Amino acid sequence: MKKTITYFALFTFALVLFTSCKNAKKENTKETATVEKIVPENLKWSERMMLSEIERFPEASKLDFVDKPRWSYTNGLVLSASLRVFEKTKNQKFYDYAYAYxxxxxxxxxxxxxxxxxxxxxxxxxSGDVLLYLYPKTKEERFLKAMETLNSQMETQPKTSDGGYWHKKRYPYQMWLDGLYMAEPFHINYANEYIKDEAQKQKIYDDVVLQFDLIQKHSYDKNTGLLYHGWDESKDQRWANKETGNSQHFWSRGMGWYGMAMVDVLDFLPKNHPGREKIINYLNLYAEALVKVQDKSGLWWQVLDQGNREGNYLEATGTAMFTYAFAKGVRKGYLDKKYLAVAEKAFSGLINNLVSVEENGVVNLNKCCSVAGLGGDPYRDGSYEYYINEPIRSNDPKGTGPFIMASLELNK
Incomplete structure (x- = not known):
């Protein structure tokens, strides 16, 4: 009887052990399946981030966490980056993503x-930049007509008394740093390709350069070399200094937009145009000022000159934009080669501090300021408290797009 019980116990133990091993094998197989790499880790950061964006936003028209398709600058920013990755890799997926938009x-x-x-x-x-790329390849007349519409907006855009474009009709008499990146690369590229009348073309060149001249005139701070986010000619806005018309602070992404505008506009401004040397000079002043406020981590602060003041934080979108501007500025010969080390340090700062990679290979860019502006409703007063309290999120396209372009410039 005792022997029978012993045999039964041994048999039961063996059965439990076998079943457990079998289940463990199943679980291990299951676990391996869940970490299949959607984004291969042996690619360059530019491809990895672009593939991650496509995974996050399968429909390019819904980039930026929106529910419905919309025509917006964030789409144009990321899709311009996508087309640059396509040029580098010839992976059709990146072209198709931009075309779908x-x-x-x-x-x-x-x-x-x-x-x-x-x-x-x-x-x-x-987003007109996307059409400028696609039309010569597709010859679809609808894309040309859409570009003509966007150019006609530039021809009728309201201006300050000295010729600066208002940022929007609902923001009268105001120039923002953002606006130069939003409009000027398209305007000058369109003029080169589609304006046949030489006098009209020259007028656009002059007008584009004037926007940079006016921003330097009105928004440049001689003490720091940094530029204020916005300038209100009327001085009516609550955020505007009653003597200068400037907003109160040096916002990281505002300065980022401006730097990218300079290096991109120089791609299209003729070498013999007198404005070219002026913009290169502005870019050098800009680089000199930014190095002084770069954190030891390589990153830049949300409010640039306030360092580790309570509430301030090291921010991703501005840092990615500066990295791109420095790297491209050096590659094109606008900036001294010493600034390449600044770009390298900044890129390492992003990777080491603000980039995370999921088990499936998807890449995240963290600590992005979601949005910041001036005026509007609810009213944005441009105070220090305002800039540090705007929402922070991961994978904001205003960060991922410049990150991709910076990665391409540095060939990381």
Whole structure:
């Protein structure tokens, strides 16, 4: 009887052990399946981030966490980056992603869905860069008509008394640093490709350079070399200094937009145009000032000159933009080679502090300021408290797009 019980116990133990091993094997197989790499880790950071964006936003028209397709500057920013990655890799996926956006938003007659020319909003010009790339390849007339519409906005954009474009019709008499990146690369590139009248073309060149001249005149701070986020000619806005018209602070991403505007506009401004040397000079002043406020981590602060003041934080979107501007500025010969080390340090700062990679290979860019502006409703007063308390999120396209372009410039 005792022997029978012993045999039974041994048999039961063996059965439990076998079943456990079998289940463990199943679980291990299951676990391995869940960490299959959506984004391969042996690619360059530019490809990895772009593939991650496509994974996050399968529809390019819904980039920036929106529910419905819309024509917006954030799409233009990321999709311009996507097309640059396509140029580098020849991976059709990156071209198709950008084409799908234009295909969804531009109707057969050239009408741009969700876009209103009457808003006179400079932000809406940015996605025109995608059309400038696609039209010569596709020859789809609707893309040309859409570009003509965007250019006609530039021709009718309201201006300050000295010729600076208002940022939007609803922001009268105001120039923001953002606006130069949103509109000027498109405007000058379009002029080169599609304006046949030489006098008209020269007028656009002069007008583009004037925008940089005016920003330097009105927003440049001689003490720090940094530029204020916005300038209100009327001085009516609550955020505006009653003597200068400037906003109160040096915002990281505002300065980032401006740097990218300079290095991108120089791609299209003729070498013999007198404005070229002026913009290169502005870029050098800009670089000199930014190095002084770069954190030892390589990153830059949300409010640039306030260091580790309570509430301030090291911010991703501005840092990515500065990295791109420095790297491209050196590559094109606008900046001294010493600034390449600044770009390298900044990129390492991003990777080491603000980039995380999920088990499936998807890349995240963290600590992005979600949005910041001036005026509007609810009113944004441009105070230090305002800038540090705007929402922070991961993978904001205003960070991922410049990160991709910076990665390409540095070939990381």
């Amino acid at each position: 234009a295909n969804d938003l531009v109707e057969s007659d050239g009408n741009i869905k969700t876009y209103k020319i009457t808003d006179q909003n400079l932000d809406m010009i940015k």
